[in-house]
Amino acid sequence: MGRLSLYLRQLERMLRDGIEKVSSRRLGEALGISDAQVRKDLGYFGHFGRAGVGYPVEELVKSVRRILGTDHEWPVALVGIGNLGRALVGYRGFRRQGFQIRAIFDLDPQKVGQSIEGICVEPASDLARRVAELKITLGIIAVPAEAAQAIADTLVSAGVKGILNFAPAPISVPDRISLVAVDLAIQLESLSYQVRIGHTDRETSE
Amino acid sequence: MGRLSLYLRQLERMLRDGIEKVSSRRLGEALGISDAQVRKDLGYFGHFGRAGVGYPVEELVKSVRRILGTDHEWPVALVGIGNLGRALVGYRGFRRQGFQIRAIFDLDPQKVGQSIEGICVEPASDLARRVAELKITLGIIAVPAEAAQAIADTLVSAGVKGILNFAPAPISVPDRISLVAVDLAIQLESLSYQVRIGHTDRETSE
């Protein structure tokens, strides 16, 4: 559930601000979500709150991290070091949530050997071997649309468990592999649609 | 509806491949969507198909573009020219769908004056004036979390109709303004959650 990540983000903010307990109402308000929704979402995973008091922020952060799987490190491989790839490597949010980019690959021999944030770019031909070697579990695809499916196949055969696809093309993977696709152009289209319709339902991609 | 953009993407691909007509079944198959769903989605906006034949690809592309609002140009302003901002400027998908980045702004005086893909970076202090001048209707926020709300407020007061927010912080805007938020870290969290659960529902962020 995408909302859990939003809760976690907000709870971490509250923790930094020294807030010790929070009600479903206040947590929801900060995110534009109803209090009932917040309680249902959290209630699904266990009993974290105390009636009349609310939820203990620090404890809840730990619980939500455990639910989301960000209570431990995830070794990640990035494939494709164009502009978007670079942005992803530099993105602090990944590291903060335990996602460590351990290897970078590119199809272009010109880019191989470059060092990005201290990580050496390796040739895509080594992808399968290296992913297995480094026990990498998640792969991020940031290559052009044409290459996306081939890279996905390689990542799967190398043993990753999940793929985050930024290429603007649908890729298919076996059922046992998790897949999240983010198409940036679609986000803008969705925005232009909303503007045209005037009908503003708030969306978060979670 | 996010799926419309997916249909458009696939239909454009078919058009390039010279396919002239398509059934709801085949369009859906390419995207992992049921045929009934495709018919419902398209049927909501009009009668585009012919029973026994299918949908005319070229005509349908035009219709969907009109529905999504990508049948005309959208002047866009980008605020924040870090790694992500650069990736967005270089992203071909935007231009292809009619989104033209007409101005780039940054808070950092060091970055002002640089030229990115032929566009000169302007100071954020000029944002309000320039957005109105250039009749810009959409704004993309790619600044750090702390600055996001202030930039959003400025964009709104300058008259944009929609905002695409890449900053990892929830921002609030008046009801009449459309808002789409994309938090990259949340996508990875959603992936790690799926991997942990083993439960793979396919997600597309439109």
Place this chain on the structure above:
DNA sequence: GGATGTGAACGACTTCACAGCG
């Protein structure tokens, strides 16, 4: 009183199934 957790009511979205057209 203030807040949680949760069944029950509600609504939105999806799939089913089929009449009807080409």
Place this chain on the structure above:
DNA sequence: CGCTGTGAAGTCGTTCACATCC
């Protein structure tokens, strides 16, 4: 016969409302 368009049925997610607990 193939395929669309669409009511009807079904499913999933959200909101309501309240018993319960601090």
